[in-house]
Amino acid sequence: MFPIVKKRVLNPTVTYMEILAPHIAKKALPGQFIMLRIDENGERIPLTIAGYDREAGTVTIIFQKVGYTTYTLDTLNEGDRLLDFVGPLGIASEFEGMKNVCVVGGGLGVAIAYPQAKALHDLGATVDFIVGFKTKDLIILEDEFANACTNLIVMTDDGSNGHQGFVTAALQEQMEAGAGYDTVIAIGPLVMMKAVAEMTRPYGIRTIVSMNSVMVDGTGMCGCCRLTVGGVTKFACVDGPDFDGHQVDFDEAMARARMYHAEEAESMKKHECRLTGGIR
Amino acid sequence: MANMSLEKNKMPEQDPIVRSANYKEVALGYTPEMAMDEARRCLNCKNQPCVSGCPVNVRIPEFLSLVAEGKFLEAAAVVKSTNSLPAICGRVCPQETQCEALCVRGKKGEPVGIGRIERFVADYQMEHGAEKPEVAPPNGHKVAIVGSGPAGLTCAGDLAKLGYDVTIFEALHTPGGVLVYGIPEFRLPKALVRKEIATVEALGVKIVSDMVIGKCITLDELMQEQGFEAVFVGSGAGLPNFQKIPGENLIGVYSANEFLTRINLMKAYDFPNHDTPIQVGRTVAVVGGGNVAMDAARCAKRMGAENVYIVYRRSDKELPARAEEVHHAKEEGIIFRLLTNPTRIIGDEQGRVKAMEVVEMELGEPDASGRRRPVKKAGSEYILDVQTVVIAIGNSPNPLIKSTTPGLECESWGGIVADEETGRTSREGVYAGGDAVTGAATVILAMGAGKKAAQAIDKYIKGKR
Helix, strand or coil: CEEEEEEEEEECCEEEEEEECHHHHCCCCCCCEEEEECCCCCCCEEEEEEEEECCCCEEEEEEECCCHHHHHHHCCCCCCEECEEEEEECCCCCCCCCCEEEEEEECCHHHHHHHHHHHHHHCCCEEEEEEEECCHHHCCCHHHHHHCCCEEEEEECCCCCCCECCHHHHHHHHHHCCCCCCEEEEECCHHHHHHHHHHHHHHCCEEEEECCCCCCCCCCCCCCCEEEECCEEEEHHHHCCEEECCCECHHHHHHHHCCCHHHHHHHHHHHHHHHCCCCC | CCCCCCCCCCCCECCHHHHCCCCCCCECCCCHHHHHHHHCCCCCCCCCHHHHCCCCCCCHHHHHHHHHCCCHHHHHHHHHHHCCCHHHHHHHCCHHHCHHHHCHHHHCCCCCCHHHHHHHHHHHHHHHCCCCCCCCCCCCCEEEEECCCHHHHHHHHHHHHCCCEEEEECCCCCCCCHHHHCCCCCCCCHHHHHHHHHHHHCCCCEEECCCCECCCECHHHHHHCCCCCEEEECCCCCEECCCCCCCCCCECEEEHHHHHHHHHHCCHHHCCCCCCCCCCCCEEEEECCCHHHHHHHHHHHHCCCCEEEEECCCCHHHCCCCHHHHHHHHHCCCEEECCEEEEEEEECCCCEEEEEEEEEEEEEEECCCCCEEEEECCCCCEEECCCEEEECCCEECCHHHHHHCCCCCECCCCCECCCCCCCECCCCCEEECCHHHHCCCCHHHHHHHHHHHHHHHHHHHHHHC
């Protein structure tokens, strides 16, 4: 059992948790993920490692309430325990040779792009960190972000913080202004990562995306997370989750991500039931 | 006087129509009377050909004569002295190609139903026996086992009996490996697997789940930092193979591993009471002809599919599945499209499977495996309307240990190179066996490898002093 030692509600849909798992904290690296299961009847879901404290033995996860499992996870509090917490899984991000990097985070991706930005910044690279939110009130972790990069650009869809537009608009502006990035790292919704990859393609800038596919075991056994990269089938869990964004078949990945939408909706009814004192 | 009936006592089974809608065990097991009657068919041959056909050398005539006398617990003790998982083997071993294939009674009529009697004594002992297993005093040596499937459990059990301090590391949340994620409940009840694992734990074996060796901890860390003097790798056949035909990444195409794991381990048949979903269409095609393909097809039926096809490129004779599984599948209404191979899977505009194109095959000259090679019949392509496709054409070993263990020699296809008799690998103190070495094979062969490795590890550690 893995205790939740810290919980912070970052905004109405995004929650931060530190989980006590010293053996994972000891080895975790940016870009890797964990698999968790809340209780005996629970499903196994992958979450990107958003941080770790090797001394305290904790692993940070930041998740958005999107489905039954994440809604249920959000009902847990400090002191509660997760039944299963496995990791670190996947191949850690490769930062070799990166000197001038733009890290782009959209949606929940802002939180999971943070360790990448921080690692690159710590390695001495020049890091532009572009993050995007719907509106000003949903902006999270702004101070942490600012300390993890050379230049932080916060965009809002409605312009309520004074910078209106998607993260891609900001990226385009930087590139047109001659930012000269050697690498762009995009983490977030598939549609955003696809847009970033299309934008950097004409510039020939190496573009790395983090694929958050549906998984069951997370260790290569089931192949549920497969995707096409450069015409070849890869497993996000053991071959990734980082891939060359210019090679990923995003349309296929987006179709596969929608696979269980109907079942998610059915599960959510159960969640409402549970919150209102129904069964389970 | 031996029972000279030419036929085995029939195994009582659930009715095919009833069972194809439930997950309860299909075969119901012998009564004591049936077991005794069947055991009396054994002629007690002097040279005991059956024993040499068993990968773990169960002393078959000895335990059968005890069963014939009604001494079921004594018989169980004989079985357990060389086979730590008899209730499992009695159910899933391919006896017809092992012990029973060599049975003298099989020359004229059916061989003795050794597997069915083994299952009976194991079940009887679980219900009635309470004896404590004999364990040697602790010898102070630590051994790590990677994977809690049949190879790992057997190796662990044998080493614990010799007094070793044994820890099994399991990647998933539940121990058992393929016994829990792969083989379905109706063929191997999970409560029974749990009991068999509990008997291994009763020998003092510790099981740590949620621990992916090669990721959470490397093999070198186990040996250098955690004080394990030897490691046995029984990590199984990890990565599912695909056909590499167009459309395999469409929604509704599953590897057999994923399909079976969602159903067996994650209990997707009980969605939404269990949280893991699965989608099974009205018509399902399972590609492949092995036991895993039969399991997937029969699961699909139980998930409510109206039509379930087995699509296999060779003929009836070459089906690698056990005859009993093929028979059960046919009884349950699975449709066999033999000498048929998929050429592409076709999706709708949402990227969901709506059909599969297949081509008829004919058998040509024998290939390297000695089986006649299937060749396409030109122009015989046709379309099968299906909404779900399950690819059950085998697995390749998991790369996680290979890629994080320097100096561990592997075959080009990923299998760990290990000595057949001892399981010894290219790394000192590291032994391997089961599907991780051979590629997908059977439970009993994995157990045999675990057993040999346990003896070799014992010899290795004792030889170090």
